[in-house]
Amino acid sequence: MSKHESKTEAEESNRMWASASFVGVLIIIGLPLWWKTTEVYRVALPYDKISSFDQLPRKVAVDLKILAYDDVTAADLEALIEKAFEDSDIIKPRIQKAVLSDELHHALEYVADELDAVEEINRAYNLTERNCFYLVQRRNLFQHVWLGEERVMFFRDSEASRLVVESLLRWVYQTSVLSGVRSETVDAARSTRLPPAAGYHVVLSVVHPTPDKLEVEFDAKEAVEDYIGTFVDELSYLHNFTLKSQWLYLLDFNFQAKEVKDINEDRGRHFSVRRDRLHLLLTSLEERAATHVAALPTINLALYIVPCHLSPLQIYYDDDKPVQATMQAFMSPKWGGVVFASPSAPDCGHQHPAFHPHTRLVMGTFLAQLRPLLGIPEVDYIPDAFLVPLRSVAARKWEVDSLVRLRTLEQITSAQRTLQSLAQLLGEISNIVITDEVGASINSAVESIQEASHLLAEGDIMNAYDTSKRAYLAAETAFMDPSLLALLYFPDDQKYAIYIPLFLPIMFPVVLSLKNLLLWFRGKPVHKDKIE
Known part of the structure; x- marks a missing residue:
């Protein structure tokens, strides 16, 4: 080579x-x-647990105690209640029945007033126990069924059993409202109440369009503390409430009101405004109040002082019929409510016109609007069953229990749907980053959902609510984490x-x-x- x-x-x-x-x-x-x-960095997620949410317990256990004069009446009522709730997909009553002791029997027969009878029951039993309701027989009733503010319902005899069951379904446990939480369709109660949140801002705005022509004497701060504060105190363990008040001047809205002759008014006339135009007022209030900038949801309560030249103002339905109410007001779902305060002819007839709105009527109207906004729906009328009208600002005890069950189910359902949507989204879009923080939030939400569902099935509604709240917040945190958008x-x-x-x-x-x-x-x- x-x-x-x-x-x-x-x-x-x-x-x-x-x-x-x-x-x-x-x-x-x-x-x-x-x-x-x-x-793309992705933490392993519990997709199998998310897909098996439908297998979790779906019913809420409630304790129901029947106190009757004899075993036969208690057994008949128990059988009727069990049959009524047999097909319920929400409420599972755990019934205990007993015969009234001779001492309590005589005490209930001796007192004439039902409120005194409730006190007798409270001495013998613990009415402060949440998620526990008492059905007590009491013969000397003017109605077949009587329900007050405490967790006690009186019934006259076995003939009232049907009314007792109907009152439990529609008043105490509100099964139709609870069923609507899991439904895909939105019912009236669900479309009205605000979504679950850790807290709410409650803002009372006094709107005074003509401060130069009318002096208004109204202590907004004191009214909020005395009425709204007392009401939300009973719900403070559910949500954190921040109460605020403000005055808005020179917000003159064009109602396009029409003058209507009215012989019942001192002026011989009133001004009508169509209800379908009032939603435009909310836009003006939003621009001036600026309550939408808050991080937490805001409940707006606006007291609109009607100018003297438009007073009295009356709202008309679409069929040209006036709204018959002591206070002219309207409510906007998931927003708040507005109350119109019209000064009288003597108020506007002075040399220096001054108007003092009736605080009790105004704040009572606001409380009536605040109840459904927070999830306490108005109850229906049931013939021969008497529901004691509210005598205080605070909500009824059994209404609060129902609200706890409602919010717990709502938070569990919302967390489940959020995680299911997120799992579907992550499966369809492969380049979404799943950080350790997002993975931890998802795992925490899944574990809390499972725990809350089992606690509800056991009847421990307070711990179930706290756990469902953690699940809801963790699911929302994971879904809204900005790192999910990093590579989109x-x-x-x-x-x-x-x-x-x-x-x-x-x-x-x-x-x-x-x-x-x-x-x-x-x-x-x-x-x-x-x-x-």
């Missing part, structure tokens, strides 16, 4: 080893490194569109040299032009 041929073989060998080194670095180091650096602007097709022009020119000589490398390693001759 000549010296020239040896030199040529050496050069060819160097070229081949250089090509092999380049291919090795590119394939063994380059491609894995590129694959790893472009990989850089989908896979754009990634390949960027990297292919970068790697394709490099890969061509690599792919072409692979054949020559295989031939060279096998000891077969390789032409120089093929290498180059």
